Amino acid sequence: MTRALNKLSAQGVKSLEAGKHSDGGGLWIFKNDGGGGKWVLRVHVHGRRREMGLGAYPRVSLREARMEAEKWRRVSQQGKDPIKQRQAAQRDAERNMHLLSDIAHDAFESRKAELKGDGKAGRWFSPLELHILPKLGKLPVSEIDQRDIRDTLAPIWHDKAETARKAMNRLGICIKHAAALGLDVDIQATEKAKALLGKQRHKAVHVPALNWRDVPAFYQSMNEGTVTELALRLLIVTAVRSAPLRFLHLDQIEGDVWTIPAEAMKGRKDATSDFRVPLSSEALAVIEQAKPFARDGFLFAGVRRGVISDATMSKYMDRRDMAERPHGFRSSFRDWVAEATNTPRDVAETCLGHVSGGAVELAYRRTDYLEQRRALMEWWARCLTLQDIAAVAMFGASK
Structure with missing residues (x-):
């Protein structure tokens, strides 16, 4: 049986003429005029002959071709089509080789x-x-x-x-x-x-924020009218994040409302919902002071191109030997709302652009509390500028 299966020798394959030559057991080599060729296995599955390529000669040696032939003969003896089985294996391999x-x-x-x-x-x-x-x-x-x-x-x-x-x-x-x-x-x-x-040891570090009682003094100390100071003043008086403020475009402002595009709002669950910011009289005054510096419609233009960088306001605070960061003024505002006013939580969180509540609650709650926020932001602005006696007493500025 062994001889019937292995009719050829490695040396003999080299000297074979062009044509088809059997090694037995369905294994054939198809030689061409150049001395090369290809290995083919012929098997019968469910009464139908199948021819399966096993590779090119001499890249695939006689010994390797016999090993492959034996493997696929066993598959055909189980009543399976070796060609289809190999194709399925190749698909699996390709599918799992994705980097x-x-x-x-x-x-x-x-x-x-x-x-x-x-x-x-x-x-x-x-x-x-x-x-x-x-x-x-x-x-x-x-x-x-x-x-x-x-x-x-x-x-x-x-x-x-x-x-x-x-x-x-x-x-x-x-x-x-x-x-x-x-x-x-x-x-x-x-x-x-x-x-x-394992569990992470690192503890979250909050952004350093100025105590809300100290914010008015800092706000009023920015009196040189530079682009950076005006940007910081508007950041504080509106309690918005720095990114939408830095990219504030004049066509986003209509009357006393600044509409921030939805894509510029961090963490908004409804990507189609723009965010309206009510502008207090103080905020509108800051915007008017900044307009002469605008370029290409952007209120806070950079020195050479684009808008001011994310680090511009932070570096300003560094120069004043302050550990606090611009983003911390949002916390200052939120603490003021909590400690000095009786504002409902939903109104206070909406001022910061936060979306709270479950999906069902949000589906039914369509208001953005614009009028309530307008009154609150006007009050915040009056406190920053100490425009009334109550604000002076609140912030301890009567000295």
Whole structure:
């Protein structure tokens, strides 16, 4: 039986003339005039002959061709089509060879519509790009396990806890995306990695904020009328975030209302909802003072191009030896509302652009409390400028 199967020899194959030559057991070599050829296995499955290519000669040797032939003969003896079985195996291999970097970009593309500004700022993708892809990006996603993830994030797990948390979260989304594509991945890999890494020691550090009682003195000390001072004054008097303020365009203002586009609002659940900011008389006065510096419609233009940078106002406070940050004035405002007024929580949170409540509650609550906020922001402005006796007493400025 062995001789019947192995009719050819390695040396003999080399000297074969062009044509078809049998090695037995359905294994053939089709030689061509140049000395090369291809291996073919002929088998019968369900009464039908099938011809299966096993590779080119001499790249595939006689010995290798016999091993492949034996493997696929066993498949055909089980009543399975070896060609279809091999195709299925190839599809599985190709499906599971997707690299993490490819999956990450595909996951990002599919989520752009959910992200502010279609994710152009790069905040969603940057944790992956900086901390995951340099080490794991070239690995097939099906091969990534909890040990790989642990080793990748261990250096920053405690020292840069929030960054590591975001990177882990994004990676988990990528793995779930791969699973949705039909890839064979461990969907629990990130949770297992967290167990290996342990609880994070890092404690959240709040943005330093000026006590609300000290804000009026600081506000009034900014009297040089520079672009930076005017931007800080408007930031304080409106309690908005720095990004929409820096990109404030004059056509966003109509009367005493500034409408911030939805895509510029951080954390808004309804991406189609713009945010209206009531402008107090003091805010309108600051805007008028800033208009001569406007360029291309932007109220707070940069020195050479674009708008002022995110660090401009922070550096101003550094120069004044202040540890507090511009974003902290939102906390100052919120503390003032809580301690010095009886404003309903929903109104106070809306002033800050926060969205609170469940999906059902939000579906029924359509108001943005514009009139209530207008009165509150006017009161805040009068306190900042100490325009009435009550404000003077409240802030201890009677000295």
